[in-house]
Structures are given as structure tokens and as C-alpha cells.
Amino acid sequence: MINKTVSGVQEACQGIKDGMTFMLGGFGLSGIPENSIAELVRLNVKDVTCVSNNAGVDDFGLGQLLQKKQIKKMISSYVGENAEFERQMLSGELDVELIPQGTLAQRCQAAQSGIPAFYTPAGYGTEVAEGKESREFHGKMHILEKAFEADFAFVKAWKGDAAGNLVFKGSARNFNPNMCGAAKITVAEVEELLPVGVLDPNQIHIPGIFVQRIFQGEKYEKRIEQLTVRKRS
Amino acid sequence: MALTKEQIAQRIAKEVKDGYYVNLGIGIPTLVANFVQEDLDVDFQSENGVLGMGPFPFEGEEDPDLINAGKQTITTLPGASFFDSAMSFSMIRGQHVDLTILGAMEVSQNGDIANWKIPGKMVKGMGGAMDLVASAENIIVAMMHTNRAGESKLLKECSLPLTGVKCVKKIVSNLAVIEIVDGSFKLLERAPGVSVEEIREATEGNLIVDGDIPEMQF
Numbered sequence: 092m093i094n095k096t097v098s099g100v101q102e103a104c105q106g107i108k109d110g111m112t113f114m115l116g117g118f119g120l121s122g123i124p125e126n127s128i129a130e131l132v133r134l135n136v137k138d139v140t141c142v143s144n145n146a147g148v149d150d151f152g153l154g155q156l157l158q159k160k161q162i163k164k165m166i167s168s169y170v171g172e173n174a175e176f177e178r179q180m181l182s183g184e185l186d187v188e189l190i191p192q193g194t195l196a197q198r199c200q201a202a203q204s205g206i207p208a209f210y211t212p213a214g215y216g217t218e219v220a221e222g223k224e225s226r227e228f229h230g231k232m233h234i235l236e237k238a239f240e241a242d243f244a245f246v247k248a249w250k251g252d253a254a255g256n257l258v259f260k261g262s263a264r265n266f267n268p269n270m271c272g273a274a275k276i277t278v279a280e281v282e283e284l285l286p287v288g289v290l291d292p293n294q295i296h297i298p299g300i301f302v303q304r305i306f307q308g309e310k311y312e313k314r315i316e317q318l319t320v321r322k323r324s
Numbered sequence: 325m326a327l328t329k330e331q332i333a334q335r336i337a338k339e340v341k342d343g344y345y346v347n348l349g350i351g352i353p354t355l356v357a358n359f360v361q362e363d364l365d366v367d368f369q370s371e372n373g374v375l376g377m378g379p380f381p382f383e384g385e386e387d388p389d390l391i392n393a394g395k396q397t398i399t400t401l402p403g404a405s406f407f408d409s410a411m412s413f414s415m416i417r418g419q420h421v422d423l424t425i426l427g428a429m430e431v432s433q434n435g436d437i438a439n440w441k442i443p444g445k446m447v448k449g450m451g452g453a454m455d456l457v458a459s460a461e462n463i464i465v466a467m468m469h470t471n472r473a474g475e476s477k478l479l480k481e482c483s484l485p486l487t488g489v490k491c492v493k494k495i496v497s498n499l500a501v502i503e504i505v506d507g508s509f510k511l512l513e514r515a516p517g518v519s520v521e522e523i524r525e526a527t528e529g530n531l532i533v534d535g536d537i538p539e540m541q542f
Contacts, residue, residue: 118373119395120395121372121395167449168449168452169448170448171449172395177447180447181447187447189441189449189450190450192409192413192454192455193409193413194454196408196410196413197413211417212417212459213458213459215458215488215489216486217454217485217486217487217488218441218485218486219454249389259406259408260389261390262370262373262389263388263389264373264408265372266408266409268408268410269408315386315388315397316391318386318396319397320382320383320385320386320397321379321381321383323382
């Protein structure tokens with residue numbers, strides 16, 4: 092067993108520099124690497140490019156990095172929940188590349204899998220296709236999209252073990268598995284870090300080979316963006 | 325009378341057939357789930373990685389690790405599954421989802437759709453909409469026929485940045501059910517009490533009216 096355990100978030104973030112490209116898992120605020128984001132805020136790393144489906148809300152998630160103007164460029168599919176993000180984007184302070192959600196996931200997956208580029212029909216005939224190669228397959232037009240190149244991937248899982256194996260919970264899985272192994276270094280934070288042998292190999296979602304550093308997060312706020320409930324009748 | 329948003333959802337629910345996997349967009353489409361006949365076996369897919377979505381949770385039973393694409397807390401039904409985003413879009417681009425229902429700001433008479441950006445004003449992003457419209461065989465758009473200023477949203481050509489080209493097959497608006505046929509809007513049904521003339525007036529694109537147009541049934 093190759094031990095991937097680090098002492099905590101500070102050791103997990105060693106080697107982080109200004110100008111790097113990060114991938115961050117999560118959909119909305121669900122399944123975001125809360126502890127790693129807090130450390131990026133504390134380190135005050137600047138001019139970074141972030142690949143993340145969303146940009147958090149004003150005071151939580153990636154919104155905290157935006158508030159401190161640490162982000163140079165965001166690559167996302169949907170940014171509707173963040174007023175500061177919209178302000179920085181419309182004023183030109185922040186460079187934003189909006190891309191289709193499935194393309195975002197597949198560009199992560201391609202990086203993980205050693206596939207440099209792929210064709211997808213998503214975005215053909217739209218702004219997204221501008222400057223990209225297009226080609227017809229089976230009578231339908233597709234555009235060429237490239238794998239991401241990132242320095243660090245920060246993912247969050249429910250359970251993990253010292254070997255770096257990960258298990259996710261519910262819809263907090265989202266982009267996290269696709270980002271594992273898609274950057275030079277993958278940092279996984281987990282709610283519960285277990286000794287090897289406890290997790291059933293049949294139930295592991297991401298094998299430890301895709302993870303370089305793993306630690307148990309100190310605490311998880313798990314903020315809910317849109318609390319919707321029904322009344323008990 | 326023009327339909328309410330709930331009535332638009334109710335009319336669209338009639339398009340949902342037994343055995344369908346259905347993806348619902350944010351807004352009016354989300355309401356469709358409330359009106360699908362209970363005796364049908366239908367699975368709802370949420371692009372953030374859920375198949376077999378159930379209703380909203382009871383108060384106190386919400387789980388931050390279980391949300392839909394609109395970031396709302398949800399539940400799952402027996403037989404549900406969770407998966408990652410890449411697999412979710414394999415279901416969508418791979419045409420394993422039978423029906424996609426989404427909102428639109430504009431639709432053109434050749435089936436182009438715009439729903440993700442108003443340059444200089446509103447930039448929220450496309451989310452999964454571009455993947456959905458590029459791949460789905462069966463797309464129904466839920467929308468208001470006109471904007472707040474009374475201007476048509478069913479146009480000859482979209483004025484806003486496109487989400488997809490030649491992909492919309494059917495529209496259910498607050499005034500009408502319309503099919504896109506050979507580069508025109510073909511009127512299929514009228515909202516109760518709404519005349520063909522009112523629909524024609526609210527439609528900038530080419531509207532085909534063939535024979536008597538029935539009122540919608542719910």
C-alpha cells in the first residue's frame with residue numbers, strides 16, 4: 092500500500108504558487124472542497140485560474156477567493172448565484188470562459204484519461220464553437236474540445252483511506268471523480284479518513300492511484316443553497 | 325385566458341409517456357413533475373448526478389449532499405442511482421434520456437434556441453443546456469409567448485446568443501402548443517379562450533394555421 096496521507100490541509104497545499112491552474116469539485120455548494128478553499132484564501136495565492144462548474148456564492152465556496160480578487164480567470168458552466176462574480180465579469184476585472192457543463196466534465200475526464208481532445212455536438216453553431224475545429228460525424232456537426240491542463244485538483248469525498256481510495260455521497264459526487272488524476276497533483280479531502288482495509292474494494296468509486304494527497308477535513312459547513320421542503324400532511 | 329406557469333407545466337406533463345427517462349430544466353420545467361400521471365413509470369434525471377429523483381424532502385429531512393440541478397434539496401425514489409458529471413452527460417449526449425424539457429428566452433422558426441445570455445446584462449451561463457439541446461431527439465420548450473413589453477419570443481431569427489441550432493421540436497407557451505415543421509411554427513392547440521388571431525399577433529415568426537385549431541385539454 093502506498094500511503095497518501097498528509098498531516099492536514101497545509102501539507103496538502105504545499106507547492107501552490109501564484110498563477111497556477113486549479114480544478115475544484117462541487118456542484119453549487121454541494122461537494123465542494125471546503126477546507127482546501129479556506130487554505131487557498133489563507134495562503135492568498137494570486138492570479139489563479141479556476142476550473143469549477145460554479146463560482147460559489149458571495150461569502151462561501153469560491154466566492155471567498157473572488158472577494159479577495161485572487162482569481163484571474165474562471166472556467167465554469169453556470170455562475171448565476173454570485174453577485175460579486177457577475178460584477179467582476181461585467182466590469183472586465185475577471186476573465187470568464189463559460190462552457191457547456193458536459194464539455195466541462197468531459198474535459199476533466201479527458202485529462203484524467205490521457206485523451207488530448209474529443210469531438211462533441213454541444214455548442215456547435217454557438218459562441219462556444221468560435222475558433223474551434225468542427226467536423227461532421229454521422230451527418231451531424233461536432234466541435235473539437237481539448238483536455239484541461241491543471242496544476243492541482245481539489246476534490247471532496249465522503250470517505251477515503253490512506254491509500255487514497257475514495258467513496259462519495261449522494262449528488263455531492265458530481266465533478267469530483269472526474270477531476271481526480273486530471274491535474275499534476277490531486278488533493279482529496281474527506282469527511283472520514285479510514286485505515287486501509289476498511290472500505291470494501293467493491294464499493295470504491297475512485298481508486299487511490301488517481302490521488303496524491305489525502306486528509307480528513309477539520310469541519311464541514313455544507314451550506315444549503317436552496318432549501319426546499321414539503322409540509323407533512 | 326393565457327395559461328399560468330403551472331398550467332403550462334400541466335399541459336407539458338401530458339407529453340410524458342410511460343417508461344420515459346426525463347430531464348427537467350430549471351423554472352417552469354421543474355413544475356412538470358408535479359403533474360405527471362401517477363400510474364406512469366417515469367424516471368427523472370438531474371444533470372448533477374441523480375436518476376430517480378423524488379419530491380422535496382419533509383422539513384428537517386433535507387440533506388446538503390442531495391440536491392437537484394437547481395440546487396434545491398430533493399429526495400430519491402426506490403431504484404434511484406447517483407453518478408458523476410461525466411456519466412450524467414453520457415446519458416444526455418448518448419441519447420439515453422427520452423425527453424428534455426427546458427425554458428427559453430427566444431426560439432426561432434427553424435428551431436434555434438437562446439436561453440443562456442443577454443450580452444452586457446445577464447450572464448449566468450449555459451449549465452447543461454447546450455449539451456442537452458445538441459443531443460436530445462425530443463425537446464419541448466416551456467416559455468412565455470411574449471416578453472414583459474409584449475414583444476414576441478417566437479421569432480424569425482433569434483437575436484440573443486444561441487444555445488443550440490435547429491433543435492427545438494415543440495413549444496408549449498402560455499398561449500399555444502406549437503410544433504416546428506420545415507422552418508415554420510405550426511399551431512397545434514390554443515390555450516382555452518385564446519383566439520388564433522391573438523396567437524398570430526404574438527408570434528413574429530412564420531405561423532402555419534391548418535384548419536380548425538382545437539383548445540388544449542388538461
